Amino acid sequence: MSSTLQTLDRGLLALEIVSEHKEGITIAGLAEQLGVHRAIAYRIVTTLEAHALLTRTPEGPVRLGAGITLLASRFEPQLHAVAQPLLKTLAKATRATAFVSIAQGKECVVTLVAEPDEGMLRVSYRVGSRHPLTQGAAGIAILAGRTPQDDDSPEVCQARAEGYSLTRGQLQRGAVGVASPIVTARLRAGIEACVGVVAMDDLDTERAIREVKASARQLVELIGQ
């Protein structure tokens, strides 16, 4: 097992800490959270700033920078390439429409979809469509993937315990949704995403639950623990 680089490690940790502070954080505050001298934090910020991963507001505080967007836009096609075949398999196995959704603010956005080729009728779930996190199997699965909150609904708590969520008719009458959060062990927090399927009422839920959970695990393997 090869070792890690202290300086790089700290820098990335700093990036994560900054990302946790929506309103920004002072360099002094960052230094404290990192447990290092201010001067070190200062150099770390300068370096991250040079790569546009951080910005300093004129008043002082440090926030995330535009570089994140660039990286994210490059990650998306990679995720697509990796996850699409997996989704296709999931769609076939469950004979339902499979999807990957991620959180964006208080909403849940569909990023990838695969439809089964069999079946007369099928539910289609458009990429880019969004709905509140509190509604539908996908949203609940994402909430369940977060660290427990006091105000979690019973559904979310159950989904967290079982590893999946199942909803009927929440987004569309007569539709069933099953979703499972994508939980990564290495990160300090979940990645706020889930895999799932939607179908008409005739979904074989037993099987769907099994398959969706398996897909979530596989995705974690492919995408990075």
Next chain:
Amino acid sequence: MSSTLQTLDRGLLALEIVSEHKEGITIAGLAEQLGVHRAIAYRIVTTLEAHALLTRTPEGPVRLGAGITLLASRFEPQLHAVAQPLLKTLAKATRATAFVSIAQGKECVVTLVAEPDEGMLRVSYRVGSRHPLTQGAAGIAILAGRTPQDDDSPEVCQARAEGYSLTRGQLQRGAVGVASPIVTARLRAGIEACVGVVAMDDLDTERAIREVKASARQLVELIGQ
């Protein structure tokens, strides 16, 4: 003038290099591009992997990891906080609907919107809606923000030269769009985003162009050069 940290700098450079290789890159290849010994590249990759910013496929190559998604999901509300007031001002000044769009694959997705409070009729542009990059002012502005390609359309070339794009009726009959790419100097590439306005045919284009370009510059300041 404070200095940057070599190790962190190299690590971030490695991250960028990996992000440029959609299919992944071998560690040896990465080491070469970084101009360092293989052993160093290994240590860098291990560290980035520990933060889930990179993953290694079972066959070897290194790709971006899920950590990017987490950072991106946290950047979004920060961008929102910073850009929303600016968009509101832009909407007021131009009496048109102002927006920020980013590229996602071959499409262009609307991420933020602000509507003017005056005016009887107004064009509403829904957050999350998407259309091909080749269509509409927003898409063209993003393409213009990229490094020149051989197959760029005349519109894209013109937008690159002028610093803005203007289209009429491409997405909706009777609608005019003006957009300007958000170009950052520090990054190795553009961030694939733009600011703009959409309105009915009665838009004061002279003014809109001026305001939109100014907004793009301001956003760069706020978000990180």
Next chain:
DNA sequence: TTTTATTGTTACTTTTATCGCACACTTAAA
């Protein structure tokens, strides 16, 4: 088959990049 690359990892020496202190300075509150 042997030979030749390439990959992945470790142990060790060298060197230099990083650490952490220190000092100067600004701003704002007490």
Next chain:
DNA sequence: TTTAAGTGTGCGATAAAAGTAACAATAAAA
């Protein structure tokens, strides 16, 4: 005015990387 909290930057000591070399383990070529 003093106190406090924060920013920004040189500098020497040393821990932390760099940069070797070396060694299995594959994998590809002869």
